[in-house]
Amino acid sequence: xxxxxxxxIEVIPTKHRHMANWxxxxxxxxxxxxxGTWYVGGVLAACGLLTALKVIIAxxxxxxxxxxxxxxxxxxTGAATMxxxxxxxxxxxxxxxxxxxxxxxxxxxxxxxxxxxxSVSYLLHDIVGWPVYGKPGGGKGxxxxxxxxxxxxxLSVSVGQRSVQMIERVGIVLVILFVxxxxxxxxxxxTFSELLHWHAPAHLQMTPGAGMDTLAAFNLSWVTxxxxxxxxxxxxxxxxxxxxxxxxxxxxxxxxxxxxATISIAITSGTYDPNNSDPSTIASRLGLGVxxxxxxxxxxxxxxxxxxxxxxxxxxxxxxxxxxRPALWAVTIIATLVTLIPLMVGSFLTAFxxxxxxxxxxxxxxxxxxxxxxxxxxxxHYDVNELANSHGQYWYAHGVNWIALICWILxxxxxxxxxxxxxxxxxxxxxxxxxxxxxLIYMVLMRIFYPLKxxxx
Numbered sequence: 001x002x003x004x005x006x007x008x009i010e011v012i013p014t015k016h017r018h019m020a021n022w023x024x025x026x027x028x029x030x031x032x033x034x035x036g037t038w039y040v041g042g043v044l045a046a047c048g049l050l051t052a053l054k055v056i057i058a059x060x061x062x063x064x065x066x067x068x069x070x071x072x073x074x075x076x077t078g079a080a081t082m083x084x085x086x087x088x089x090x091x092x093x094x095x096x097x098x099x100x101x102x103x104x105x106x107x108x109x110x111x112x113x114x115x116x117x118x119s120v121s122y123l124l125h126d127i128v129g130w131p132v133y134g135k136p137g138g139g140k141g142x143x144x145x146x147x148x149x150x151x152x153x154x155l156s157v158s159v160g161q162r163s164v165q166m167i168e169r170v171g172i173v174l175v176i177l178f179v180x181x182x183x184x185x186x187x188x189x190x191t192f193s194e195l196l197h198w199h200a201p202a203h204l205q206m207t208p209g210a211g212m213d214t215l216a217a218f219n220l221s222w223v224t225x226x227x228x229x230x231x232x233x234x235x236x237x238x239x240x241x242x243x244x245x246x247x248x249x250x251x252x253x254x255x256x257x258x259x260x261a262t263i264s265i266a267i268t269s270g271t272y273d274p275n276n277s278d279p280s281t282i283a284s285r286l287g288l289g290v291x292x293x294x295x296x297x298x299x300x301x302x303x304x305x306x307x308x309x310x311x312x313x314x315x316x317x318x319x320x321x322x323x324x325r326p327a328l329w330a331v332t333i334i335a336t337l338v339t340l341i342p343l344m345v346g347s348f349l350t351a352f353x354x355x356x357x358x359x360x361x362x363x364x365x366x367x368x369x370x371x372x373x374x375x376x377x378x379x380x381h382y383d384v385n386e387l388a389n390s391h392g393q394y395w396y397a398h399g400v401n402w403i404a405l406i407c408w409i410l411x412x413x414x415x416x417x418x419x420x421x422x423x424x425x426x427x428x429x430x431x432x433x434x435x436x437x438x439x440l441i442y443m444v445l446m447r448i449f450y451p452l453k454x455x456x457x
Contacts, residue, residue, distance in 0.1 A: 006320060007091050008388045009079055009083040009086075009387055009388050010079070010080065010083070011077065011079050011231075011384050012231045012232060014234055017078075017232050017234045018232060020235075021235060021237060021238040023233075023238075024229065024230070024239070024242035025242045025245060025246040027246065028067075028222070028242065028247040028250065029250040030246075030250065030299075030305075031222060031246070031247060031250060031306045032250025033179065033250040033299060034300060035115040035299055036111050036115065036218075037218070038254050039115060039352070040214065040255055040258065041056075041254065041256060041262070042258045043214065043274055043349075044214065044215065044259055045200065045259050045263050045266070045274070046205055046206035046272075046274060047200075047207075047208060047210075048205075049196050049260070052211060052259050054208070055208060055211040055212055056215060056251065056252055056255050058212065059212050059215040059219055059429075060215065060247075060248050061248070062432055063220050064222075065244065066220070066371065067223045068240040069375065070084075070223055070224070070226035070227050071227065071229075071243045072230070072236070073226075073227050073230075073374055074229070074230035074231040075227075075231065075238075075239030076381075077231070077384050078384065079227065079382075079387065080227055080231065080313045080317070081101070082097065082101055082313055082314050082317040083317060083384075083387060084227055084374070085097050085098070085370050086387045087373055087378065087387060087394050088369050088372075088377075088404050089369070089400070089401050089404045089405065090397075090399050090404070091388070091389075091390065093396070093401050093405055094317060095317070096405060097224070097408075098314045098315075100224075100366060101225075101310065101311070101313075102311050104221055104224075104358075104362075104363065105221075105225070105308070105310045105331070106307075106331055107338065107355050107359075108221060108307045109308055109311065109339075110338040111355070113146060113149045113300060113304065113335065113339045114342055114348060115300065116145065116296060116297045116299075117133075117142050117144075117146040117148075117149055118142060118145065119294075120145025120148055120149070121133040121141030121142045121145050124141040124145075125141065142343070143340075143343075146336065146339050146340065147336075149297070149301075150332065154333075156301055156304075179253055179254065179257055182261065186257065186260050186261050186264050195260055195267075198266065204272060204274065207426040208426070208427055208428075209425050209426045209427050209428055209430075210425065210429070212428065212429025212431065213431050214360075215251075216360055216432065217359040217363070217431070218251075218356065218359075219251065220360075221363065222247055223367050224310070224367065225306060225307075225310035228309060228310050229243075262274075307335075308335070311328075311331040312331050313327075315330060315331055360415065360431050361412050361415045362408075364431045364432070364434050364435040365407060365410070365415075365435065368407075368442065372439045372443055373442070373446075377446060396450075403442065403446055403449055404442070406445075407445065408438075410438065410441065411437075411438040414437060418433055
C-alpha cells in the first residue's frame with residue numbers, strides 16, 4: 001500500500017546501510033565519553049565511591065539492555081525510533097513521545113554546550129586574560145563560548161548523519177587518549193584507598209536510590225535514539241551488542257573519572273562542592289592545561305552530534321514536511337537559546353537537577369510501552385508501510401492509542417508517588433520500578449481493549 005505523504009516515514013534499505021560495527025561502537029562510546037557524563041559522575045560523588053560504582057553498573061546495565069532492544073527494532077525495520085513508536089502510541093499519538101524526545105535532546109545539547117562553553121571561558125582566560133565563568137565578569141566568556149559551540153554544531157549537522165560518523169571516528173581516538181591522561185593524573189594525586197574511604201559531608205550526601213534515579217535519567221535518554229543509528233547498520237551485532245558495549249564503556253569510564261576527579265579535588269582541597277564538578281573546573285585545578293580544555297570542547301561535539309540528530313528526527317516526525325537537515329538546523333538554534341537558561345536561574349546544578357527529574361519522570365514509562373508493544377504484542381514485527389497508513393492497524397482511535405497515553409500519564413504519576421516512599425527513594429530508586437509496573441499494566445489493558453487476535457490478521 002502506498003504511503004500517505006502526510007504521515008510518511010523514512011526507511012533505510014539494507015543496501016544503503018553503511019555503518020560498520022566499529023562505527024556503531026564509536027558512536028555510542030562517543031555519546032557517553034563526554035563532559036555531561038563526567039559531570040554526572042561528579043554529582044554521584046555525593047554517594048561515595050563504592051556506592052556510586054554500584055549505581056553506575058546496575059543502572060547502566062538495565063538501561064542499555066533497553067537500548068539494545070530498541071537498536072534491534074531499528075535494524076529489523078530500517079526506521080527511526082520516533083517512527084517506530086507509532087506502533088504503540090498510534091500515528092498521531094506518537095507526537096507526544098516525539099515532543100518528549102525533542103525537548104530532552106535539546107536539553108542534553110544545552111547541557112553539553114554549557115559545559116563546553118565553560119571550557120571556552122577558561123581558554124579565553126588563559127589566552128586573553130578574561131575572567132573565568134563563576135568569577136565577576138566571567139559571563140561574557142561563557143556567552144561567547146555558547147556562540148562558538150553553536151556555530152560548530154551547525155557546521156557538524158550540515159551534512160546530516162554522515163557528520164556524526166566522521167566526528168565520532170576522529171573524536172573517539174582523542175577522547176580515549178584524554179581520559180587515559182586524566183586517569184593517570186588523578187591517581188598521581190590521590191590513591192585508590194583515599195578515594196574509597198572519602199565521604200561527602202552529611203548535608204550533601206546522596207542516597208543510593210537518588211543516585212539510581214539520577215543515572216537512570218541520564219542513561220535512558222539514549223534509549224529513545226537507539227533506532228536512529230542502528231537502522232544504518234547491516235549487522236545484528238552492530239545494532240544490539242555494539243550500542244550496549246559502547247554506551248556502557250563510555251558511561252562507566254567517564255562517570256568514574258568524573259567521580260574520582262571530583263573526590264580527589266575534595267580530598268586535596270578539603271572542600272566538596274558539587275557545583276564544581278564540571279570538567280573545566282576540575283581540569284584547571286589538576287593543571288591539565290589548554291589541551292585538556294580543547295578536548296572537552298571536542299567531546300561536546302561528539303555527544304551533541306547524537307543529541308541533535310535524535311532531536312531533528314523527533315521534529316521531523318511531528319512535522320513530516322520538514323526534512324531532516326532543516327530540522328537539524330532548527331533544533332540547533334533552539335538548543336542555543338535553551339543553553340542560556342542556567343544564566344537566568346543562577347545555578348547550572350539547579351537547572352541540571354530539575355532537567356534530570358523531568359527526564360526520569362517521562363522517559364521510563366514511554367520506553368516500557370514501546371518495548372512491550374513491539375516484543376510482546378507484535379512479536380518483533382512491525383509493518384513499516386502500515387506505520388504511515390491512516391487506515392491501518394496502527395491508527396487505533398483517530399490515530400491515537402489511548403491505552404498507551406493513559407499508561408504513560410499513569411507512569412508519570414507512579415514515579416512521583418514512588419519517590420515519596422522512603423525505601424524506594426533512598427535505596428532502590430523509582431525509575432526502574434515504575435517501568436516494570438507500567439509494562440505489566442500496559443500488557444493487561446491492551447489484552448482487554450485490543451485483543452491479540454485483532455492484530456494477527
